[in-house]
Amino acid sequence: MDRAETAARIAELIDPFNKKGIEITDNTSFAGDLEWDSLTVMDFVAAIEDEFDIIISMNQQAEIETYGQLVDAVIKLQG
């Protein structure tokens, strides 16, 4: 899966949690723009982990604030 494919798949997974229909760009932030609370974050992280068969620990999550950073992290975690 190349970056574009991974990015597209992650965007699809964001969709059900994107209640306000915010446009997703590399700089879209989960806490600031999408206004996700901790429970939403947990459900979304679980969806990403299951889709890509990876673990994103809380320690790693702390470094991921935007969609672009998440795409990069997922690609890196897939090895």
Next chain:
Amino acid sequence: MSDLFSKFDPLIQQRQALLDTGVTDPFGLVMERVISPTVAVCSGRETILLGTYNYMGMTFDPDVIAAGKQALDDFGAGTTGSRVLNGTYAGHRAVEEALKDFYAMDHAMVFSTGYQANLGIISTIAGKGDYIVLDIDSHASIWDGCKMGDAEVVPFKHNDIEAMEKRLKRIPEGAGKLVVLEGVYSMLGDIAPLKEMIRVAKENGAMVLVDEAHSMGFIGPNGRGVAEDQGCLDDVDFVIGTFSKSVGTVGGFCVSNHPKFEILRLVCRPYVFTASLPPSVVATAATSIRKLMHGEAKRAHLWENSRTLHKGLRDLGFKLGTPEPQSAIIAVIMPDLERGAGMWEALLNEGLYVNLARPPATPAGMTLLRCSLCAEHSAEQVQTIIGMFERAGKAVGII
């Protein structure tokens, strides 16, 4: 100069808005006099206590009190020292012996609070490169233990065995794994399917820590907790518990059969770098723990109280945290914080104290009125409590 307190402004405003409605401050209650494990005087009025963790009613046990007084006379008011320096007295050893007998385990280590027991054990045993897999509804002391250590922290959905298993299987080969679970989750009073979860954890090569703070003394044939009740205590590597609930005083502990367990006394910072418990506290704890070993009759009565209150509240139309009583905690779910605070105050005016619990302590942003029963609540008191809930619930418009 930027004010470091600015970050608290939203909470200050929310709190002020609640108090502006004229409701009594739910977090400002003072017990002026304590009459028994189940009754205290608050604002000059006798109040039934239904929000303590005094599950087995040991706070006023005559033997427990006598042991504390004797220790004050014989050993003084405090130790003024760390357990590893001048803070280990005969009483500290005695309470660790009592714990080993109570749990039938090889090792016991006593901390100054239950919070420090979780903080110390978790942060010390799971280090850099190790993984902690824990339930998302874990107590703050567990989360803080994770934050203090250097391990990778991986939460899973509450009591979800499959979610836990998936995460365990994705952990890189060779990494150390610690699964952290609780017997009773204190907000909703629900229990964990420990037998199945621990089986899965062991199959995946993890060590298991179970916090049995809210089950000790009450759940299980010998009061050892939910793991004992489900027949899987032998597979638990570390049990964390507290003296501030069923034992009736203050302090925390970890018991274990791990052959190298004793080394923790030298490397666990929340054990080393704090003063040990006062002699009177460990004396009351040891006496209480030994009495709890023979608490069958009290355990049976507490279950009876829990079942009666659960059924009474459910029949009145209250929404409860569990479909059936699973512990000594019965959580009544409130529609929102305002009505929750109103109901809390109406109950206090009836002469009943319960815990008002709100986010972030509660799961899913819920406001709860948490009722915790005591083995010393009489059957009549439980009926009185149900009547108080009926009047208050109707007055506030919740039922």
